[in-house]
Amino acid sequence: MIQTFQEILRQKKRLIIPLAVLLLLNVTLLLIAGIYQDPLLTTLGTRLTELRGQVAAAGNRDIATVYRQGKTDLETLLQIVPLKRKFPVVLGEIMEAAHNEGVATGNVTYKPSAVKDENLFSYNITMTVSGNYAELKSFIANLQQIRQLVVVDQIAMSNTNPFAESINMELRLTVYLREGA
Numbered sequence: 001m002i003q004t005f006q007e008i009l010r011q012k013k014r015l016i017i018p019l020a021v022l023l024l025l026n027v028t029l030l031l032i033a034g035i036y037q038d039p040l041l042t043t044l045g046t047r048l049t050e051l052r053g054q055v056a057a058a059g060n061r062d063i064a065t066v067y068r069q070g071k072t073d074l075e076t077l078l079q080i081v082p083l084k085r086k087f088p089v090v091l092g093e094i095m096e097a098a099h100n101e102g103v104a105t106g107n108v109t110y111k112p113s114a115v116k117d118e119n120l121f122s123y124n125i126t127m128t129v130s131g132n133y134a135e136l137k138s139f140i141a142n143l144q145q146i147r148q149l150v151v152v153d154q155i156a157m158s159n160t161n162p163f164a165e166s167i168n169m170e171l172r173l174t175v176y177l178r179e180g181a
Helices: 002-011 013-059 063-080 084-100 133-145
Strands: 104-115 120-131 150-158 167-178
Touching (some): 002 013, 084 120, 133 167
Antiparallel strands (some): 104 120, 120 167
């Protein structure tokens, strides 16, 4: 019996060694899954259940609490909206963001308008800029970092020369400002 086993081992060595390696790998992965992943999955499942419970509890708050939280959020939002007279400062920050990224600015037009039923004023800004794609992408990212309430409404990109990396972009923004002294 032992001789037969040794004979099979000698003849099928090329097949048995990979099978033994695969068996060892399978056992190792099974141990890792049992020792490491199962407790982690249990912990994460418990955390998910807790978070779902918190979300459900938040939905069950009374109307007065929701109203107070909404008013607090609106007051916080209004604090970051600058006064109407600060428009040149906000426009300067937008232009500085373009300059810092090496983007060439073209025409800049703006149109003021009042926001109905609110003590807010908005400027619709249309500007053309040009540069390579990375510069334009960084410029848009920098616009999102401006502390004031600047909304990117529309972006239109064009490239008249497919062999040049220069891209023209028309950008439409809305800047919200507060009425006041």
